[in-house]
Amino acid sequence: MKLAQIKNEFHNVLRKLFPKEEIDTFFYLISEKFYGIKRIDLTMYPEKEVKDEALILEALELLKQQKPIQYILGETEFYGLRYKVNEDVLIPRPETEELVEWILNWYSKRSEATTDINILDIGTGSGCIAISLAKNLPQAKVYGFDFSKNALKIAKENTKYNSVNIEFVEGDILNEDAFETYFNNDKFDVIVSNPPYVRAKEKQLMKPNVLDYEPHLALFVEDDNPLLFYNAIAKFAKKALRTNGVLFFEINEYLGQETVLLLEKFNYKNIVLKQDAFGKDRMVKAELN
Ligand SMILES: C[S@@+](CC[C@H](N)C(=O)[O-])C[C@H]1O[C@@H](n2cnc3c(N)ncnc32)[C@H](O)[C@@H]1O
Structure with a gap:
């Protein structure tokens, strides 16, 4: 799938649950974490193909189930440092x-x-x-x-x-x-x-x-x-x-x-x-x- 298609899918699936800006942020954070794609590339190369889209679509499904983005990414930021997080914390x-x-x-x-x-x-x-x-x-x-x-x-x-x-x-x-x-x-x-x-x-x-x-x-x-x-x-x-x-x-x-x-x-x-x-x-x- 192309980046632009996946981004559209994010908006279609999550529209009723989150504001538009938050969906954009989710899409950016997940693309960066799983595929190493930079934010700038998301805008400059929307036609870029994602080879193994299963990962990102699975993350989308979890977001739909309201799983916090921090648990999906497995990390978060606190007071300027990065922390690993899972459902035990x-x-x-x-x-x-x-x-x-x-x-x-x-x-x-x-x-x-x-x-x-x-x-x-x-x-x-x-x-x-x-x-x-x-x-x-x-x-x-x-x-x-x-x-x-x-x-x-x-x-x-x-x-x-x-x-x-x-x-x-x-x-x-x-x-x-x-x-x-x-x-x-x-x-x-x-x-x-x-x-x-x-x-x-x-x-x-x-x-x-x-x-x-x-x-x-x-x-x-x-x-x-x-x-x-x-x-x-x-x-x-x-x-x-x-x-x-x-x-x-x-x-x-x-x-x-x-x-x-x-x-x-x-x-x-x-x-x-x-x-x-x-x-x-x-x-x-x-x-x-
Ligand atoms: C509100 S969380 C705070 C976590 C972290 N300090 C933070 O600020 O994000 C409370 C913590 O207390 C721990 N806790 C709950 N009951 C406890 C107990 N009886 N003795 C010691 N720790 C306990 C939980 O496992 C949890 O990690």
Whole structure:
């Protein structure tokens, strides 16, 4: 088939599901990934024949079934780096890049000039937070923690892909004795987490590409205990943070005040609730008292 014919097929099949510009982008990304065709060539040589069109038509079928483009391509970008992703890991989100940015800004302004800094990312998934921090803070020792063996497999591949060292630990942060069980008394200057925080009742607001393909273990919590992970991590961090240690969370936009109250209950100080680029409550920082 000619490129122009395949492009038409993309628009015919996907027209009802996505805006025109997004379909063009899908077509470009898939042509580049599977056939090494550059965007400029798509416009300049529309008559060019694609030899083995089965690959691209299969990708089109998956897009029609609302499979996220990142899973089809097997990779995505986050904070300027490329990451391998599959259905075992959450696709890194732009709001999480804002959390990384916040941590790096905080670090550049903090008064203590310790070079030895330990960072722990709880629920590391693809490793996007841990790896971005390790890349930008080469002096830091970074740990990534997750319950999912398969997610940790991808996170490890991503450390190789991005040439950083991270110590990965598999375990359950809801285990009351997580610190003693998994960390051998190693303490941290920074604990960061983007834990599962979507309430079951918020499912109706979500699109099929998220609901049907992204790991539910990474996303959902019960309606009656939405701060389950924040509670467990706040408690864990009381033991696991070093003096002057700091906790950073990504949060559910509807639960900003509740998260702040929870951290107050645990006697954290200098609690800051921060909005994302869309003005939604999205991040919290708290210091050990
Ligand atoms: C919202 S995802 C965040 C992934 C990644 N850090 C990011 O920001 O894109 C939450 C992660 O928490 C992990 N997780 C879920 N339950 C857990 C538990 N009990 N203990 C440790 N990790 C858990 C999931 O496997 C998932 O990777």
